[in-house]
Amino acid sequence: MPGYVPGAQPQGKTVKLNTNENPYPPSPEVIRALRAALDGGGECARRYPDPLCRELRQAIAEFDGVSPDQIVVGNGSDEILRLLMTVTLDPGSEVGTLWPTYSYFEFLAAQCDARPVRHGVDTGGRWPDSLFEGGERLLLICNPNPPVGTLQPHEMISRLCEARPESLVVIDEAYIGFAPRGASAVSLLGSHANLMVVRTLSKSHQLAGLRAGYAIGTGEALAALLKIKDSYNVNALTQAAATAAIGDTGHFESTRAKVIAERECLAAEMRRRGFEVPESHGNFLFAIHVRAQEIFEALAERRVFVRWWDKPGMRDGFRITVGLPEQSDALLRALDEVTAQLGR
Amino acid sequence: MPGYVPGAQPQGKTVKLNTNENPYPPSPEVIRALRAALDGGGECARRYPDPLCRELRQAIAEFDGVSPDQIVVGNGSDEILRLLMTVTLDPGSEVGTLWPTYSYFEFLAAQCDARPVRHGVDTGGRWPDSLFEGGERLLLICNPNPPVGTLQPHEMISRLCEARPESLVVIDEAYIGFAPRGASAVSLLGSHANLMVVRTLSKSHQLAGLRAGYAIGTGEALAALLKIKDSYNVNALTQAAATAAIGDTGHFESTRAKVIAERECLAAEMRRRGFEVPESHGNFLFAIHVRAQEIFEALAERRVFVRWWDKPGMRDGFRITVGLPEQSDALLRALDEVTAQLGR
Numbered sequence: 001m002p003g004y005v006p007g008a009q010p011q012g013k014t015v016k017l018n019t020n021e022n023p024y025p026p027s028p029e030v031i032r033a034l035r036a037a038l039d040g041g042g043e044c045a046r047r048y049p050d051p052l053c054r055e056l057r058q059a060i061a062e063f064d065g066v067s068p069d070q071i072v073v074g075n076g077s078d079e080i081l082r083l084l085m086t087v088t089l090d091p092g093s094e095v096g097t098l099w100p101t102y103s104y105f106e107f108l109a110a111q112c113d114a115r116p117v118r119h120g121v122d123t124g125g126r127w128p129d130s131l132f133e134g135g136e137r138l139l140l141i142c143n144p145n146p147p148v149g150t151l152q153p154h155e156m157i158s159r160l161c162e163a164r165p166e167s168l169v170v171i172d173e174a175y176i177g178f179a180p181r182g183a184s185a186v187s188l189l190g191s192h193a194n195l196m197v198v199r200t201l202s203k204s205h206q207l208a209g210l211r212a213g214y215a216i217g218t219g220e221a222l223a224a225l226l227k228i229k230d231s232y233n234v235n236a237l238t239q240a241a242a243t244a245a246i247g248d249t250g251h252f253e254s255t256r257a258k259v260i261a262e263r264e265c266l267a268a269e270m271r272r273r274g275f276e277v278p279e280s281h282g283n284f285l286f287a288i289h290v291r292a293q294e295i296f297e298a299l300a301e302r303r304v305f306v307r308w309w310d311k312p313g314m315r316d317g318f319r320i321t322v323g324l325p326e327q328s329d330a331l332l333r334a335l336d337e338v339t340a341q342l343g344r
Numbered sequence: 345m346p347g348y349v350p351g352a353q354p355q356g357k358t359v360k361l362n363t364n365e366n367p368y369p370p371s372p373e374v375i376r377a378l379r380a381a382l383d384g385g386g387e388c389a390r391r392y393p394d395p396l397c398r399e400l401r402q403a404i405a406e407f408d409g410v411s412p413d414q415i416v417v418g419n420g421s422d423e424i425l426r427l428l429m430t431v432t433l434d435p436g437s438e439v440g441t442l443w444p445t446y447s448y449f450e451f452l453a454a455q456c457d458a459r460p461v462r463h464g465v466d467t468g469g470r471w472p473d474s475l476f477e478g479g480e481r482l483l484l485i486c487n488p489n490p491p492v493g494t495l496q497p498h499e500m501i502s503r504l505c506e507a508r509p510e511s512l513v514v515i516d517e518a519y520i521g522f523a524p525r526g527a528s529a530v531s532l533l534g535s536h537a538n539l540m541v542v543r544t545l546s547k548s549h550q551l552a553g554l555r556a557g558y559a560i561g562t563g564e565a566l567a568a569l570l571k572i573k574d575s576y577n578v579n580a581l582t583q584a585a586a587t588a589a590i591g592d593t594g595h596f597e598s599t600r601a602k603v604i605a606e607r608e609c610l611a612a613e614m615r616r617r618g619f620e621v622p623e624s625h626g627n628f629l630f631a632i633h634v635r636a637q638e639i640f641e642a643l644a645e646r647r648v649f650v651r652w653w654d655k656p657g658m659r660d661g662f663r664i665t666v667g668l669p670e671q672s673d674a675l676l677r678a679l680d681e682v683t684a685q686l687g688r
Contacts, residue, residue, distance in 0.1 A: 019392055021390055021392065025385050025387070025389075026386040031382055035379070038378055042370040042375055043553075044553050045370045045374060045550060045552075045554050045585060046368075046552060046553060047365050047553050048363055048546075048553060049555070075555075075579075078575070078576065086455065090435070091434070104575075111430065207390075208389075208390060208391055208392045209387075209388050209390060209579060210580065210581065211419075211577075211579040228455050232422065233419065233420075233422075235581075237554065238581075
């Protein structure tokens with residue numbers, strides 16, 4: 001089993017558009033909350049953290065319009081996903097995913113000796129019939145789905161939950177903060193006992209470095225998550241930072257708006273340059289080009305980092321994280337140089 | 345499967361001697377490092393953390409006299425233990441532990457559908473013959489071992505590694521910072537390929553709230569840990585704090601000396617009051633008394649919290665975390681009241 005390979009974390013002066021970090025700093029309230037926590041003479045470090053993340057769950061509950069009882073917090077959503085695998089799968093079990101999608105799903109499945117089943121989507125993102133007809137105990141579905149950023153509507157999610165009553169349908173909404181308002185499946189939780197939503201604060205709330213993710217659900221799977229998680233899985237500073245981040249809706253809204261605007265701007269510029277760029281609802285774009293790999297490599301030589309995967313269905317494009325306007329400009333300049341060079 | 349029940353985290357004015365936290369604040373260097381990390385405008389939060397914890401592993405390597413390549417860092421040693429189970433056990437596998445010991449081991453085993461095998465120790469802590477003769481693939485051995493705090497010497501550990509060449513022998517040294525110098529099994533790693541040492545910064549370095557633990561090893565199991573851990577399992581602030589904590593050996597030594605001195609003082613006072621208190625090498629004492637449970641409950645009513653377990657081999661005493669001298673005084677005062685009341 002090969003280990004998971006995260007995007008490179010290059011040092012020094014680079015244009016880093018390869019790991020879907022939010023280009024804007026976290027809310028000033030986050031820094032304030034962390035400084036306040038440190039004013040206590042180190043008590044926040046010395047004592048065990050709240051194993052139940054009570055304050056943070058209260059803040060999430062208000063943000064998402066659910067009850068704190070419906071929430072379990074993890075050390076990043078990666079931990080939530082790992083725990084979900086543990087509670088639902090046995091060795092040899094199947095776990096269904098879209099393909100292409102977040103490749104970490106398959107890494108996790110391998111760790112649980114589970115067998116990933118890929119349900120292929122095209123660049124339009126439409127869910128195939130096989131997804132509705134399969135028998136996997138667990139479905140891990142990104143919505144919006146990387147690397148393209150396609151989004152499926154509520155009707156689709158409801159249809160899937162109804163078609164698969166024996167499956168736990170997990171909608172990973174890592175990128176929902178960049179999708180149109182109302183797109184979240186949280187509002188469907190009351191209608192489908194086999195539905196669970198997973199979120200991260202890494203992208204929409206600029207907390208990738210602090211590791212905070214959560215599950216929202218209603219049924220047995222949520223209770224099982226709470227029961228098997230490490231008791232002190234979320235450290236005290238992350239709890240403080242995440243509570244502050246989620247409480248500052250103004251900062252979330254303003255950075256969200258800027259990322260969305262830049263995404264649309266960059267998509268137009270890429271299309272003008274001959275790339276096929278399907279509509280994205282994430283903080284990234286998938287740029288399709290017959291020479292995608294070569295361009296990716298030539299950009300990296302210029303210290304402009306985007307992401308390309310040597311995997312089926314992903315080779316013909318590269319993913320660009322939406323960054324600051326000046327990062328887009330630098331990318332486009334490098335791209336113009338590269339294509340000029342390659343083209344002749 | 346019952347969930348793990350951590351010690352209570354009471355709010356308000358209490359004497360909290362129930363979860364083995366260090367009573368002294370973390371090193372000022374920890375607070376300084378965290379403040380410095382926050383000075384970067386939130387970059388430490390915005391960007392993904394170093395998946396390999398390079399700086400922290402360098403600091404640990406210097407502290408423990410090993411190579412950084414021998415170290416894997418986790419979100420607390422609880423995560424390390426969980427990963428160790430995942431890489432060594434199959435459903436139905438056996439995992440050997442001492443008994444009594446850290447009860448979390450059995451909780452973890454249940455999660456992996458593994459069967460814990462208890463090797464009973466008396467309050468002297470001597471390892472039984474069964475431990476050397478068993479066939480479990482994984483042995484999780486605390487040294488010092490709670491709740492008593494008994495310590496086994498290097499010869500015993502070497503003998504165990506040699507007697508069990510097919511087993512991975514994990515020595516959990518959560519409390520080694522309070523044991524005599526030179527007691528750590530790290531110096532034996534070169535002699536036994538099936539030996540691994542697990543540490544936490546929760547107790548000896550006052551970082552319970554920040555979740556930092558690590559494994560030191562040499563063999564395949566270490567490589568497997570690295571391969572299956574979540575890529576970003578240790579958040580950026582914890583990496584910064586742990587690096588600073590482990591680098592301040594002066595603070596470690598001075599707080600260690602104070603805890604050890606207080607432990608011996610408190611043990612003497614408890615013995616004077618008719619408790620049997622075996623020698624402890626941790627930051628806690630196990631106080632044996634025919635009315636242990638009643639005393640535990642009466643103390644809790646007075647908001648003096650120690651820890652009592654309704655488990656075989658543990659019911660006849662309660663564990664007291666070594667706190668500040670004034671906390672010991674408050675405990676002893678409450679104890680005198682309680683025993684006066686119970687006694688008549």
